[in-house]
Amino acid sequence: MTNPAFEELVETFAFLDDWEDRYRHVIDMGRAMDPLEDALRVPATKVDGCASQVWLVPQIKDGIFTFRGESDAMIVRGLIAVLRTLYDDQPVAEVVKIDAPAALGRLGLNDHLSAQRSNGLRAMVERIRQTAAAAL
Template structure:
């Protein structure tokens, strides 16, 4: 399966990191690049449940492909969200259903840093993305 350009960039950047400290710094930088969500978008309807931190997710369909935007009140989680978005933005709903989160974060060298609660939270975000792609468009 071809990776979106953002995912290719993420693999290239994280592949050059020599250790966890470099990866952590890069993770924070990626999180800092997430576009901010407006106050209206940071509402209960867009909140992802199943995350310990506050996470909001907005989905937009462009033709057959999906674009997601997300935000969190937790810095590390913003970085992880940015990497998740890099992996899924531009995919169809069917392609999104195939994503293996553990494998993706493993390829980035971040699997060991995903605590069970973070891993559960990211899985909740991915599940929410999948739900949104299955809803009939309004």
């Protein structure tokens, strides 16, 4: 089971008629995120395995996982926003239990991303899972 914010995103995707509208929605989600400060765009926060440049900055406070992110590609920035709806404000112990491929599959992303984008998305999910697992 996922959180209410992700369930709302699933409903929004079901409502949108075609993939062009869905891509536009993902891009708009990315645009709505606050930009990541330059000081946080460092090798330690950079995600390897992404075709574009991606930085993720996780934070765990009182056992709750959140993260911020940035990318130089608009669609990837949107994918970061999608991951935030899946993982943000979750207990860190639950983050490692989330079946991201299944959840993202509910959005149909598996079928509509290029191989490079899919690899990058997997790399971001793996970074999130590793960070959460290290905090347990």
